Amino acid sequence: MSHGPFWIRKPGPDRLAALLEEQSALPFTYPEVGATAGELPPGSFPLRESIAVGNGNQIFERAADAIRAWAAQHAAGFELLPATPPLEPGQTLVLTFRSFPFFVTGAARVVYVVDEPERFGFAYGTLPGHPESGEEAFIVERDGEGHVTFTITAFSRPQVLLTRLGGPVARLVQKKTTRRYLQGLVDAASLL
Numbered sequence: 001m002s003h004g005p006f007w008i009r010k011p012g013p014d015r016l017a018a019l020l021e022e023q024s025a026l027p028f029t030y031p032e033v034g035a036t037a038g039e040l041p042p043g044s045f046p047l048r049e050s051i052a053v054g055n056g057n058q059i060f061e062r063a064a065d066a067i068r069a070w071a072a073q074h075a076a077g078f079e080l081l082p083a084t085p086p087l088e089p090g091q092t093l094v095l096t097f098r099s100f101p102f103f104v105t106g107a108a109r110v111v112y113v114v115d116e117p118e119r120f121g122f123a124y125g126t127l128p129g130h131p132e133s134g135e136e137a138f139i140v141e142r143d144g145e146g147h148v149t150f151t152i153t154a155f156s157r158p159q160v161l162l163t164r165l166g167g168p169v170a171r172l173v174q175k176k177t178t179r180r181y182l183q184g185l186v187d188a189a190s191l192l
Contacts, residue, residue: 005104005129005130023128026107027127028125036123036154047154049178052147052148052186053140053150055146055147056146059189063150063185064140066188067140069188072150072184073095075181075184087122088110105129106129107126109125111124121138121139122138138185139151148189
């Protein structure tokens with residue numbers, strides 16, 4: 001059933017649903033599950049980027065709502081299945097996006113959720129149907145002075161031949177996607 005993450009034509013809803021079902025039973029593709037909550041593993045491409053969202057309780061709540069709505073992923077051009085996956089550890093999802101000349105699918109699973117008075121967010125990790133192997137965390141945090149920051153923490157390694165061969169290009173795509181995530185959440189928090 002597995003096709004791989006790169007498609008010439010956009011996979012239809014039935015194919016994406018089958019991919020989601022197939023991936024739901026598979027294990028993570030990396031041993032350091034949960035590492036975005038602490039020290040990032042050696043031998044991976046580490047990424048940690050932050051952006052100021054604003055100040056105050058209302059901004060923090062709006063940013064948390066934007067995370068719940070997967071606003072960062074939507075702003076980066078991803079389509080999700082399910083459309084708004086529940087933020088629950090173990091929830092499997094499929095992300096789809098266009099990266100010319102391909103449509104790319106990535107299967108992932110929610111690893112952990114952070115729901116604290118001053119921090120909110122989650123991390124997901126890759127499954128075999130993803131072009132990379134690793135984890136990404138999306139966390140909004142409010143400090144003692146009320147400043148709200150959105151931070152993305154990630155680590156990855158190429159998982160399939162095309163991402164290995166296109167390593168520098170894959171890193172550029174990841175950095176561009178991260179900038180879209182960051183700005184997308186800021187924009188969503190200001191609109192909610």
